[in-house]
Amino acid sequence: MQRTVNFFQEVGRELRxxxxxxxxxxxxxxxxxxxxxxxxxxxxxxxDLGISELIRLILE
Known part of the structure; x- marks a missing residue:
């Protein structure tokens, strides 16, 4: 538990x-x-629209 409290204290110090x-x-x-x-x-x-149209032209 102390490690968790210590971690959050260090986080607070760094954020300042x-x-x-x-x-x-x-x-x-x-x-x-x-x-x-x-x-x-x-x-x-x-x-995407251009490529789609190009593929549509090729496949027709």
Whole structure:
């Protein structure tokens, strides 16, 4: 039991050392991630659509 308590105390000490991002930085990072994920989702959807059409043309 003491090992578990000691572990969580150490976790708490380490979390106090973390340099947490400011609100503006966090907002910028979040927007960057959302834009990047959206871009790649659209890109791969278009590539998938193109490949599907190409296969459909070949098989007809």
């Amino acid at each position: 050392k973390v340099s947490w991002p400011k609100r503006k930085e966090l907002t910028n990072y979040t927007i960057t991630v959302i834009v990047t994920v959206t871009f790649f989702a659209l890109f791969f959807a278009l590539v």
